[in-house]
Amino acid sequence: xxxxxxxxxxxxxxxxxARAVLRRIxxxxxxxxxxxxxxxxxxxxxxxxxxxxxxxxxLTSISFVGCVAIGMTFITLSGNIMSLALGATVSxxxxxxxxxxGTGVVFAAVIALVFAGALTAIQGALVGFFRANxxxxxxxxxxxxxxxxxxxxxxxxxxxxxxGFALLRSRPLGIPVETLIFLAAAVIGQLxxxxxxLGREVVMTGSNRRxxxxxGLNTPAAVTWAxxxxxxxxxxxxxxxxxxxxxxxxxxxxxxxxxAIAAVLVGGNAIAGGAGxxxxxxxxxxxxxAIEMTVRLRGFSxxxxxxxxxxxxxxxxxxxxxxxxx
Amino acid sequence: MTAALAAxxxxxxxxxxxxxxxxxxxxxxxxxxxxxxxxxxAFSVMQLFATxxxxxxxxxxxxxxxxxxxxxxxxxxxxxxxxxxxxxxxPWLGIAAALAVGLAGGVIxxxxxxxxxxxxxxxxxxxxxxxxxxxxxxxGNQSISYPHMSLALALNxxxxxxxxxxxxxxxxxxLLLALVMAYTRIGRDILATGGDRRASTVAGVNTKxxxxxxxxASGVLCALSGAMLSxxxxxxxxxxxxxxxxxxxxxxxIGGVSLVGGRGxxxxxxxxVLILCVLRSGLNAAGASSHVHDIATGFILLAVAVADAxxxxxxxxxxxxxRREASRSFExxxxxxxx
Numbered sequence: 128x129x130x131x132x133x134x135x136x137x138x139x140x141x142x143x144x145a146r147a148v149l150r151r152i153x154x155x156x157x158x159x160x161x162x163x164x165x166x167x168x169x170x171x172x173x174x175x176x177x178x179x180x181x182x183x184x185x186l187t188s189i190s191f192v193g194c195v196a197i198g199m200t201f202i203t204l205s206g207n208i209m210s211l212a213l214g215a216t217v218s219x220x221x222x223x224x225x226x227x228x229g230t231g232v233v234f235a236a237v238i239a240l241v242f243a244g245a246l247t248a249i250q251g252a253l254v255g256f257f258r259a260n261x262x263x264x265x266x267x268x269x270x271x272x273x274x275x276x277x278x279x280x281x282x283x284x285x286x287x288x289x290x291g292f293a294l295l296r297s298r299p300l301g302i303p304v305e306t307l308i309f310l311a312a313a314v315i316g317q318l319x320x321x322x323x324x325l326g327r328e329v330v331m332t333g334s335n336r337r338x339x340x341x342x343g344l345n346t347p348a349a350v351t352w353a354x355x356x357x358x359x360x361x362x363x364x365x366x367x368x369x370x371x372x373x374x375x376x377x378x379x380x381x382x383x384x385x386x387a388i389a390a391v392l393v394g395g396n397a398i399a400g401g402a403g404x405x406x407x408x409x410x411x412x413x414x415x416x417a418i419e420m421t422v423r424l425r426g427f428s429x430x431x432x433x434x435x436x437x438x439x440x441x442x443x444x445x446x447x448x449x450x451x452x453x
Numbered sequence: 454m455t456a457a458l459a460a461x462x463x464x465x466x467x468x469x470x471x472x473x474x475x476x477x478x479x480x481x482x483x484x485x486x487x488x489x490x491x492x493x494x495a496f497s498v499m500q501l502f503a504t505x506x507x508x509x510x511x512x513x514x515x516x517x518x519x520x521x522x523x524x525x526x527x528x529x530x531x532x533x534x535x536x537x538x539x540x541x542x543x544p545w546l547g548i549a550a551a552l553a554v555g556l557a558g559g560v561i562x563x564x565x566x567x568x569x570x571x572x573x574x575x576x577x578x579x580x581x582x583x584x585x586x587x588x589x590x591x592x593g594n595q596s597i598s599y600p601h602m603s604l605a606l607a608l609n610x611x612x613x614x615x616x617x618x619x620x621x622x623x624x625x626x627x628l629l630l631a632l633v634m635a636y637t638r639i640g641r642d643i644l645a646t647g648g649d650r651r652a653s654t655v656a657g658v659n660t661k662x663x664x665x666x667x668x669x670a671s672g673v674l675c676a677l678s679g680a681m682l683s684x685x686x687x688x689x690x691x692x693x694x695x696x697x698x699x700x701x702x703x704x705x706x707i708g709g710v711s712l713v714g715g716r717g718x719x720x721x722x723x724x725x726v727l728i729l730c731v732l733r734s735g736l737n738a739a740g741a742s743s744h745v746h747d748i749a750t751g752f753i754l755l756a757v758a759v760a761d762a763x764x765x766x767x768x769x770x771x772x773x774x775x776r777r778e779a780s781r782s783f784e785x786x787x788x789x790x791x792x
Contacts, residue, residue: 208574211523211698253755257762260712262521262574263702267754270699274747385585388578398575430594430691434586441579445569 158446166414170421181424185416190309191364193412195387197316198360200408205353206333206400207254207261209388212268213361216243217380219272220365225285225375232291236366243362244355251354255347276377284376295370305367312363317405319356329353334401389440390415398447468708468724475728479735492614494738501730503620505700506723507678510630511671513705513722518647518667519714520573524562525675526697527584528555532676533683534591534691537599544604548680555676556669558584563665588691596690605687619681631719643667648715700729703754712761
């Protein structure tokens with residue numbers, strides 16, 4: 128999945144060793160292709176993998192994790208590695224959505240999206256303007272979100288304050304709504320990234336912050352926007368999850384931050400930022416969901432899926448070593 | 454007076470000063486009702502310290518060399534499960550197995566990040582997921598009980614009213630590491646590696662070995678913490694991951710470990726963790742609810758993250774200049790308009 132364009136920033140200086148670089152890239156690409164083929168073969172050879180039930184189950188899981196992964200992609204691309212607060216943001220968005228359902232489903236969704244977007248944008252502003260450590264800021268945000276949510280919910284489950292969320296559980300044309308929303312979010316996310324000025328600024332900031340600043344980019348604004356988009360995408364997962372379960376609580380999104388960063392890494396986005404796309408994260412989500420499903424269908428107990436996910440992430444991270452890290 | 458204040462809030466003294474202030478503040482909130490200033494509260498503070506202290510120390514060591522060990526939270530859970538499963542016949546065997554897992558996990562992660570020149574956050578996220586998966590597999594995704602209740606009671610039995618076997622061991626480990634950091638070459642090499650890795654390599658420090666060693670130490674510390682926690686509870690559970698990371702990070706950061714590496718001491722980390730523990734049990738004893746503590750931890754972390762941010766000074770100066778500029782042009786305009 129690594130292409131030559133990934134190494135574009137260092138292209139001129141590495142021209143002498145171009146052949147060596149190419150050989151290394153080919154090696155990692157070969158390993159990745161072999162890995163992907165092996166997983167695909169393993170999955171397809173599993174009886175029942177292509178059944179309606181397992182495909183729908185995979186689609187649902189892909190959609191929930193995928194929304195968070197789209198958001199995480201923006202944070203990673205902007206050069207800030209990951210946010211440990213996105214799982215708690217999913218939960219908080221589910222609570223906000225369920226609480227404000229009395230105002231109508233569309234308005235409630237907008238409130239939840241804006242809420243999560245603003246919450247995450249604040250973290251982005253601190254990281255962007257002051258260059259505060261992104262991991263630490265996200266851990267701080269995690270503690271704050273959990274604390275304030277406890278004040279607000281009293282540790283209780285929040286039940287819908289109105290009707291209308293059944294709409295989010297329907298299946299127009301036989302496709303679950305969450306899948307449609309996830310696909311729409313992925314397309315919009317990728318369009319923002321590759322066709323808008325903001326998207327390019329985010330990638331450039333992640334690729335080389337100092338150079339971008341010298342070139343006149345407003346890097347703090349780019350980072351803040353990347354976080355805001357991450358918050359909005361994450362809120363989608365919260366809304367969809369709470370609609371599915373018919374209630375919101377602060378445990379609903381536990382672990383989603385780790386599944387999302389796993390998808391971002393497995394998809395082949397550069398952990399240091401500056402190279403990657405929403406598509407890659409979508410591929411990552413799909414690969415992880417396929418592994419999950421295969422593990423389950425092959426009769427391993429459910430727990431093994433976590434273990435395999437961990438190993439795959441470690442393996443993919445190790446492959447990045449030769450993919451070029453500044 | 455000001456000199457004394459400056460000394461008290463100097464980076465190296467700050468954790469201890471803050472600790473004293475927090476104790477006084479919580480005592481004031483308690484208003485002499487005696488809930489806070491009691492041996493019972495002191496005991497519960499030390500029990501909390503025993504739970505978070507070593508994780509914070511492990512994370513703090515990785516911060517000292519300018520890395521970030523996210524896998525600490527996973528190792529606590531995994532080591533707890535390993536200790537409970539391997540120690541059914543002999544608790545010592547369980548502890549040994551847990552420590553071996555911690556050592557192996559740390560060394561493998563250290564090897565990966567030094568020899569492949571990889572970002573420690575990426576590697577340790579992979580490590581965290583693997584540890585978490587392994588503990589799910591080992592426990593079968595349920596809480597498993599440990600059939601030695603007497604051991605749990607013995608570990609938590611009070612010594613001299615305030616300490617327990619568990620917290621005594623943790624205090625001992627902190628003192629040991631403080632000695633290592635202050636008086637051995639390894640300690641100086643760790644600080645040098647965190648301060649400027651390239652310069653340290655040039656000066657002859659084996660920085661790769663130092664980093665591998667630091668992650669190995671972090672793994673062992675978290676494993677010890679997890680094993681003792683599981684023995685103390687007579688149970689191991691695969692969940693409760695996210696709860697450990699915020700207090701552990703906060704403890705190290707409040708304890709004076711610099712985010713840019715090379716500064717920090719084990720005893721400072723101990724003071725940082727104690728501050729959080731005093732806040733939690735003190736506020737509990739004084740009748741405040743537990744989420745106050747979460748929020749306080751979050752804001753303290755946020756404040757330190759911003760205070761230590763490399764661009765903070767620059768932005769403040771920018772804003773000040775812009776304000777001065779604005780007020781000058783305002784004066785000019787109003788002067789011109791006046792006559």
